[in-house]
Amino acid sequence: MSADSSAVRRRMELLPITAVYQASAERSAALELVIGGCRVQALAEQFGTPLYCFDAATLDAAANQYRAALSRWYPAASAVTYAGKAYLSRAIVRWAQRHDLWLDCTGAGEIGIAVAGGAPRERILVHGVNKSDEDLDAAVMYAGVIVVDNLMELQRLALRLRSAQNRPSLWLRLRPGVAVDTHVYRQTGQEDSKFGMSPQEVLQAAHFCQEHGLPLNGLHFHQGSQFRDPAPIGLALHVALDLAAELSASGWQMEALSPGGGWGVAYHEDELPHPEIETYVRFVSQAVVEGCRQRNLPLPSLHLEPGRSLMARAGVAVYRVGAVKQTALRRWLFIDGGMADNPRPALYRARYSALPVTNPERPCIGPAWIAGPYCESGDVLIEALPMPDLAVGELLVVPMSGAYHLAMQSNYNGARRPAVIWLERGEAILIQRRETLVDLLARDVDL
Template sequence: MNSQIAVDQINEQGHLTIGGVDIVELAQKYGTPLVVYDVDQIRRQIRAFKKVFEEENMAYAVSYASKAFAAIAMYQVIAEEGAYTDVVSAGELFTAIKANFPMERVSFHGNNKSLTELEMAVKNHVGKIIIDNFHEIQLLAQVLKKYDATISVMLRIAPGISAHTHEYDQTGQIDSKFGFDLESGQAEKALKQVLANPRMKMLGIHAHIGSQIFALNGFEMGAQKLMVVAQDWREKYGYLAQVINVGGGFGIKYTQEDHPLRPEEFVKVIKTEAEKMNYPLPEIDIEPGRSIVGPAGYNLYTVGSRKDIPGYRSYITVDGGMGDNIRPALYQAKYETVLATDPQAPLTEHVRIAGKYCESGDILAEDQALPQVKAGDLLAMLDTGAYGYSMASNYNRNPRPAVVFAENGKAKLVIKRESLEDLVHLDQSYLN
């Protein structure tokens, strides 16, 4: 049996269960491809992050990174757990509003926020805006003046630290589209502009060094750099940072080769670095997204055709693919997949799992060990909760899948499956 599946996830029928619900029942009721989340696992991860801060007696905020997966139901669970959230678009903010998420617990990120988005944030009284560039400072100043408003802000800096991860997942290095560069003096110039505007309440400093990180040294260096900057700005400008936000990027276990950090490991490293400075310990904020929802998500597929190429490999094709999980094609991301009706079955062959999309690169798994499977069998891909549905598309005019939340033996449809009619509802005829 795959070691990433707990024994208590197998029921008496030998089927995989999610949130106490038989995966076969889920597929029969909601169809495939299907995205399913174990809600209790989401809650446990949020609580684990909060617990370690509380045990260290630190002021903190755990802010869920919406880009990993945003839906009304997701925001409702986050709100119930007392967590915060960060959004990066009007769409994410609108979804949080629809979920009645507390706006004072929202942070607005993004490297090219529009005037409309900033107005939306100000009018809805979001908790803070993470300023990313000089253009944004000017736009926000206009909006605040227009609405005679004030708002809390933080400056995102590029600390010059590259995480050991995929090139597209690195965001903290100097050569990045995100944040104010420290080396050139951009960050200090931005600070002076913000401090000069009485409508902007400068809360602190933010940095994010990347995603799917397994090494402690990146977080150690990031926290150290932020504290050095805070100390420097205090000496030069008398500015005392109330909040230091170290971002997220905590890796998860997709395969046996992945060895994620425990929450207490990086929190203690961050605290140690903060306490080294002659500086009042600020509130420490983190922004986990993948690590909250990734391990809680599963993609269910039905097997269709099979192609055996003597001397090469066998292809198993499923009814989903890059339209519901583009990460294998985009990042060469690896996942584990199991036969949902018998995860304990002996593994008898290695196959390539292909999607149904008209692209040679639509491969969900290059080399997956499986029992002998046939058309109609149900496969479950593990740890797909982050950046799967949120990056889903209608490529080849395929509808996006439904999303179900499972908890305490009950399942709830939280996003309907798109219909064929949904695919054309924005189309306009050229002939009239």
């Protein structure tokens, strides 16, 4: 059997169990994909394409898994903080509040979305490697926690906190010198990372807070995203807990500890199964408990910051085939979206899968390259994916599209950002309308 035939067979064997990776995905009697009780074909007709759909059942299941795992493995207080950079809108803020999630916001823009969505102050946590004056002002006004990235930022914050009526708590971001195994663009914890402070700088920052009466109560670090092996977190926790132990000698007690997030998901059949959330939570919880026991430290409140592992699986992108082209070596399927709404393949060769909306298990005829309409050779969403014969006008779904697509989208080539809908119990609710030409021109100033 050729390698091509083997790939086709493997894909066809996996399709019945993967579908679009969503909790509520199914095939109707008419062999059509249904998500959240809604026919995908009908959704595309109603809302147009490209279209992004979020399945509430899949989102709820992921949030519940984190909550349940923390309850099983961590004996003290804990919290789950949704990383807003994965995708943030008012609808997502409201969903997060239903699950008692905190919101991780980077900058005044995300803070504004969180506030508009009704997030209470005590549930807003602010990150940022180079916070502007506007970012810091918004954080002091609306956030419950500010994660301090560097010593200069701490000095700027001190001036603002002197006159603040409701002072947010401060956490210091540690650069532990240990990265997780992932793409170099997604690593954040290595020694030369742009994020956070060295252990010595953390000690300086903590003493500064003590001297100036600043409300420091936590430590934070993050090592990267889309990883499957939690072992490097253990090494970073040793560094963080050693710092906490050293600072406890001067009277400071660590009330909160966050090892960030970044737990991975499977984007392609070759990457299955999905990494277990339970594995990640158990490892972190046990490492914190044992590390604190060894250092005679009280258990802090443990905060996890998942984004991708909450959102990616819940989102699906729907595209329409506009043209089919055969070149010397490749069959091209051109769709009406691509790097403008999903730049991840162009940025770091992220791999995706896709399925036809109708009769998704029809026989594959060979590999296809699925590309967008934009004037870049890098605008190829999926390479060499075994696919059936598809006609112009057919719909494709790309699963695992819930995280970092919409948050990183652009107006390249004048692209208008797609509509986003929420699917729950057979109902489709528009949560972000499709961008228009009027929107594109709204910022232009007549000369």
